[in-house]
Amino acid sequence: AHWSEEGKRYFQRKRAEIRLRLAEIEYREGKYISALLQIAKGLHLCKEIADEDLIAKLKAMESKIKENQGVSVIC
Structure with missing residues (x-):
């Protein structure tokens, strides 16, 4: 099955929310x-x-983690 661009976007967003x-x-x-x-x-x-x-x-959560733990991320 082929997904529309809107459908793909919806599922990408849901995956990111998870x-x-x-x-x-x-x-x-x-x-x-x-x-x-x-x-x-x-x-x-x-x-x-x-x-x-x-x-x-996501960036707000990332900042919260880094502030509270002083963890650095290597990306």
């Missing part, structure tokens, strides 16, 4: 590196579809 939720869960569990990896994957998905709103949410 990455954000996983990052939040992993952050609460103290799995900071895993949380940051989820953020990176989510950001990659969002950049493909230029979803600025979700990019902002």
